[in-house]
Amino acid sequence: MWKLGLLGDAPDLLVVSIDSNCTTFAQTRSEIEGATGAEFRDLLVAACPNPHIERWFMADPNSFHAVVGHRPALGPEKCERGYYKNELKKAVRSGGHPQTLGGIEFARALATEMDLYRAGRTDNSLKAFVDDLRTKLRGMRRREHG
Structure with a gap:
């Protein structure tokens, strides 16, 4: 305490x-x-x-595209362990970026750019x-x- x-x-x-x-x-x-x-x-x-923070990074596909250069398609929630980590990595790679930190290196830019209303609907x-x-x-x- x-x-x-x-x-x-x-x-x-x-x-x-x-x-x-x-x-x-x-x-x-x-x-x-x-x-x-x-x-x-x-x-x-x-x-x-x-289920995991990586889903939040991709919750607003428009801002994700603006930052990363790829528009992810989330679809219904999945509970598979590592699923969203892999989806984030794939989306970053599809945006033309090298694999460094698995996508979390974009966290600040994504949070700044994100439309919270649109992301909350997702x-x-x-x-x-x-x-x-x-x-x-x-x-x-x-x-x-x-």
């Missing part, structure tokens, strides 16, 4: 991320909440990519994360101005 006295002030937000690995967003979020101290519950934003777990983050950020703004 964190000792806030040693770290200074409490954080404004605490974002915790773990792949859902084919369990539901709600179940994974519940596990995160159970492992989080009560003093952080109101600050918690859970990011639970279902992936429910991403939508749940974005909605929760927006709610918490609005609450912070109200507390600052209220």
Whole structure:
């Protein structure tokens, strides 16, 4: 457990991320909440990519194309271990890039370019994360101005 006295002030937000690995967003979020101290519950934003984070990278095919040069076709969710890692690698290779970090080297550019609304329509777990983050950020703004 964190000792806030040693770290200074409490954080404004605490974002915790773990792949859902084919369990539901709600179940994974519940596990995160159970492992989080009560003093952080109101600050918690859970990011639970279902089934894996690599699916989030490709959730907005238009922005993926703009960044990587290839438009991936996600289709229905798959729970096979390593499936989305391989799909991301293939999409990066199809965009004409050498294999370096398996696609995660594009993470920042993809996050910057991504249309979160469009990506959320493709992936429910991403939508749940974005909605929760927006709610918490609005609450912070109200507390600052209220």
